[in-house]
Amino acid sequence: MYAYDTLDRTFVAQRTAQFREQVRRRLANELSEDEFKPLRLRNGLYLQLHAYMLRVAIPYGLVSADQLRALARIARRYDRGYGHFTTRQNIQFNWISLKDAPDILNDLAAVEMHAVQTSGNCIRNITTDQFAGVAADEIEDPRPWAEIIRQWSTNHPEFSFLPRKFKVAVTGSASDRSAMRVHDIGVRLVRGIDGAIGFEIWVGGGLGRTPMIAQLLRGFLPKEHLLGYLEAVLRVYNVEGRRDNLYKSRIKILVSTLGIERFRDLVEAEWTLTSGPGLRLETAGIARMQSHFRAPPYADMPGRSREFEAKRLEDSAFARWAKANLFPHKQPGYAAVTISLKPIGGVPGDLTAAQMDAVASLADAYSLGEIRVTHRQNLVLAHVPQDRLHDLWRALDALDLATPNLSRATDIIACPGMDYCGLATARSIPVAQRLSERLAALDEQYDLDQLSINISGCVNSCSHHHVGHIGILGLEKGGAESYQVTLGGSSAEDAAVGRIIGPGFGAEDVVDAVETILITYLGQREDSERFLDTVRRVGQDPFRRALYKQP
Numbered sequence: 001m002y003a004y005d006t007l008d009r010t011f012v013a014q015r016t017a018q019f020r021e022q023v024r025r026r027l028a029n030e031l032s033e034d035e036f037k038p039l040r041l042r043n044g045l046y047l048q049l050h051a052y053m054l055r056v057a058i059p060y061g062l063v064s065a066d067q068l069r070a071l072a073r074i075a076r077r078y079d080r081g082y083g084h085f086t087t088r089q090n091i092q093f094n095w096i097s098l099k100d101a102p103d104i105l106n107d108l109a110a111v112e113m114h115a116v117q118t119s120g121n122c123i124r125n126i127t128t129d130q131f132a133g134v135a136a137d138e139i140e141d142p143r144p145w146a147e148i149i150r151q152w153s154t155n156h157p158e159f160s161f162l163p164r165k166f167k168v169a170v171t172g173s174a175s176d177r178s179a180m181r182v183h184d185i186g187v188r189l190v191r192g193i194d195g196a197i198g199f200e201i202w203v204g205g206g207l208g209r210t211p212m213i214a215q216l217l218r219g220f221l222p223k224e225h226l227l228g229y230l231e232a233v234l235r236v237y238n239v240e241g242r243r244d245n246l247y248k249s250r251i252k253i254l255v256s257t258l259g260i261e262r263f264r265d266l267v268e269a270e271w272t273l274t275s276g277p278g279l280r281l282e283t284a285g286i287a288r289m290q291s292h293f294r295a296p297p298y299a300d301m302p303g304r305s306r307e308f309e310a311k312r313l314e315d316s317a318f319a320r321w322a323k324a325n326l327f328p329h330k331q332p333g334y335a336a337v338t339i340s341l342k343p344i345g346g347v348p349g350d351l352t353a354a355q356m357d358a359v360a361s362l363a364d365a366y367s368l369g370e371i372r373v374t375h376r377q378n379l380v381l382a383h384v385p386q387d388r389l390h391d392l393w394r395a396l397d398a399l400d401l402a403t404p405n406l407s408r409a410t411d412i413i414a415c416p417g418m419d420y421c422g423l424a425t426a427r428s429i430p431v432a433q434r435l436s437e438r439l440a441a442l443d444e445q446y447d448l449d450q451l452s453i454n455i456s457g458c459v460n461s462c463s464h465h466h467v468g469h470i471g472i473l474g475l476e477k478g479g480a481e482s483y484q485v486t487l488g489g490s491s492a493e494d495a496a497v498g499r500i501i502g503p504g505f506g507a508e509d510v511v512d513a514v515e516t517i518l519i520t521y522l523g524q525r526e527d528s529e530r531f532l533d534t535v536r537r538v539g540q541d542p543f544r545r546a547l548y549k550q551p
Helices: 006-026 033-041 067-076 099-107 141-152 223-240 251-258 260-274 283-291 306-314 316-326 351-366 388-397 431-445 510-524 531-538 541-548
Strands: 045-047 050-056 062-066 082-083 089-094 166-170 185-191 195-204 216-223 326-328 334-339 348-352 369-373 379-385 453-457 470-477 482-488
Touching: 006 033, 006 099, 006 482, 033 045, 050 388, 062 067, 067 089, 067 351, 067 369, 082 351, 089 099, 099 223, 141 166, 141 185, 141 223, 141 283, 185 223, 185 510, 195 283, 216 223, 216 260, 223 251, 223 260, 223 283, 251 260, 260 379, 306 316, 306 388, 316 326, 316 334, 316 388, 326 351, 334 388, 348 351, 351 369, 351 388, 379 388, 431 453, 470 510, 482 510, 510 531, 531 541
Parallel strands: 166 185, 453 470
Antiparallel strands: 045 050, 050 089, 062 369, 082 089, 082 348, 185 195, 195 216, 326 334, 334 379, 369 379, 470 482
């Protein structure tokens, strides 16, 4: 993984010292809240319903065991003993005192972490595939490119005050595990017609109040021009994007208004100014960055472990977990393990300090000291020998971290909702908890695989409800919580925005509604057809009739 150099350490230390002085001035009432707000947001500090929330950056979701231990210490000392992992591959602490914020940033800096650009109208945390570097289907590891973009975008003087927040995802595979097409910019590694590796550039994706799927801006971009081309896109957006209306300020609105052809013309014209040697990536520099992400020292092992196969036959619970939570590794004899942060009845994405410490130790013992955070609020140990999987599973089970539900009905994404967030209009967490309890038995009986349920507590769609196979949006209606349901969304390579099924459901009825949808699906599916395929084949009418008792 990438290690800070002198420039990184100096920058983070200076930013931390600067923020300490800003906090001192705020506590002394030398700064008003209005004056302080843009300063704290630039350091990832939000004022929520009950306390300050600090959002810590985890670039492209990669964290070391020592860094996870540091996050555990922060959870114990400054929070209430836990943290919440987000769809941006970050972690949030929800109970922060303002006086402690500079000390937390100092503790983060000591382990090469920070909270810079996790908020504000700037380029946010760069995300990627949680299986980057180990997936057999990727053309090339996308993490070095994510790090190149991170370094270029951090504190960029031209793009620190954009019309609105800006999100970038990078993927190295045709199978999109990074939700690339719901980002402001999506970058996909591809092979050109001559076999050379370059990039597809997608633009104009995003969720929130006006959900849109990104459009293809450029079919092939040579590697050396990545930063120049991104700079051209950002310059066009910075100049042309609206600043007079918060709801029309994202790049997706600009692309939609201009049309992709006109937007492309503007970017290509701007690129003539940014494609010179100043931003051109040299081969040596690319190689130097890739050296930070070299394959670890794997042991030489056969492709299939006899011990692993034997344990799967002996232990049905282990076999079920292995079927759901393992991802095939390109290195023979290894597997990537997803640690579910979705225990039945639990809070999606939450991890206690004790569990963080334990996962860090397991990463050291089983996965070369490395942990990945996924955009579905789970964790990954990416380098586990197959003959050690049963021991790891037993250790995870003892920590209540072995729920076998990856991509299943109970692998629910949920934002903090109105339990914490000042923007929320309804609660998300209680709905997710009740849903997972209700659907666990249904999943076990009917094998509800390849199913995503996403729940957001407001239109900002932090939980990507628009692209859930079943999306749930909590709203306030007549003084009560009302939950709008959408069907047919996807954040994968077949990205689509789900369609609203009909009138919303009350807090007491929404779990029944989801169960009705799934029972209807079971009656409509052919063979082992996925939920999404069934919805796309039969349309919404069967589900609408079942939900609203229509003939």
